[in-house]
Amino acid sequence: MKFTVGQTLVYPHHGAVTVTDISPMTIKGVERETLTFRVHATELTIKLPADNAEDVGVRSVINDDGVQAVFSVLRGPAGLEPDNWSRRFKANEGKMSTGELHLIAEVVRDLWSRERTHPLSTGEKRMLLKARQLLVSELALARQATAEEAGELLDSVLMEAAGEPELASS
Known part of the structure; x- marks a missing residue:
């Protein structure tokens, strides 16, 4: 993957990031091209050797087909999960x-659906x-929208999947 300053990508575990710098850095005596990312949701800055970016899962933002695939998952039936919260947490942690x-x-x-009928543990609430x-x-x-608009869209799809389209006004 070719990187450019100003490029917006997705970094696993952190979400949307922007490449703010590409510069050489000596790591263990070897000069390597290093990327600096600014995480959109926080004040976090990440530095990463460019040749490790794909290994850690840095990727392009999803396109419209990817958005539809996500909506399809959200509209699908909740998965069968263990009743034991610690097993459920571990399974979801693996997915994350x-x-x-x-x-x-x-x-x-799955956690949104479960929260509607059962209390979630504190850890599950944070995970959700x-x-x-x-x-x-x-x-x-992907939708060139604000975070608020995207949150409303997500809620709309979840409510629609739960059979409550009257609450899904987005």
């Missing part, structure tokens, strides 16, 4: 760690917020 958007969408769909933030971040980029 992949950085794959369709798996993150599954976490949002993080997974939702990652989805909103990418949907905003």
